[in-house]
Amino acid sequence: MESATNEERTDRENRWVEEIREGRKEGFEALYRFYYPRLCQFVFRYVKSKATAEDVVHNVFHKVWKNRKGLKANGKLRAYLYTAVRNESFKHLNQRKRDAFAELDDLTFLESREVSxxxxxxxxxxxxxxxxxxxxxxxxxxxxxxxxxxxxxxxxxxxxxxxxxxxxxxxxxxxxxxxxxxxxxxxxxxxxxxx
The missing domain is CATH 1.10.10.10 (Winged helix-like DNA-binding domain superfamily/Winged helix DNA-binding domain)
Incomplete structure (x- = not known):
């Protein structure tokens, strides 16, 4: 699916947005399945913890579903998701800096990425x-x-x-x-x- 043209990707994402806005879980599940692993890998570079990366991405998807009526089918969903998880990662990192009792797991690599x-x-x-x-x-x-x-x-x-x-x-x-x-x-x- 990664080889889709930008136009095809935009069309697919716009369909998902419309389905999500209508409260149809199929569109949300398709969006989640497609972007979840990519976003986790992206967030991992910031938070250095697989579990934390998964939590950050899950939180963003939860907000997407919760605020689904405000989604727009304008071809910018991908950029929106990457911006949202990046901002959520920074919030997490800032909170961790303030928290003197942060868990050691949040400070170390838990798992290296799979090698092709x-x-x-x-x-x-x-x-x-x-x-x-x-x-x-x-x-x-x-x-x-x-x-x-x-x-x-x-x-x-x-x-x-x-x-x-x-x-x-x-x-x-x-x-x-x-x-x-x-x-x-x-x-x-x-x-x-x-x-």
Missing amino acids: PEEEINGKEFKQAVQTAIDKLPDRRRDVFLMSREDHLTYREIAEVLGISIKTVETQISRSLKHLRQELSHFISSEGISI
Whole structure:
């Protein structure tokens, strides 16, 4: 379903919104099944806990259902969901900072993400080098890059979620790729890998 065109995705999401507004759970369940894993992965990057990421995403979906009458079929559902979970993540992190007795589970990685067969082929060393290079990016640049490459958001959607211009998104992606090429130059030249 990830290979759908933007127009197809927008049409599908608009149908879901209409069904949700009408109180039909089928639309909500379809939306939930489609976005829940993607949003959990996105939130995990902020909260560093699988359980907390799931809670944050569940809370956002609960609010979507509770406030379903206010949903609009305007083609911006994806950006809305990513913005909502990002804001909810920040609220959670701020609350955790204020809470002197936060559970240790909220402070550690509970589970690493599943590795695809393609990633295994590339090898552990290369994957580690890529992750290290991405981790070296400034926070905003890393967020933009990961939203584009892992979450498959369009530049326009990234701009909306982060409140920046599309040109800024383009610049951040370009600088990220330049950084990765430099950091991974020994892999690129010896393995013939392109970035």
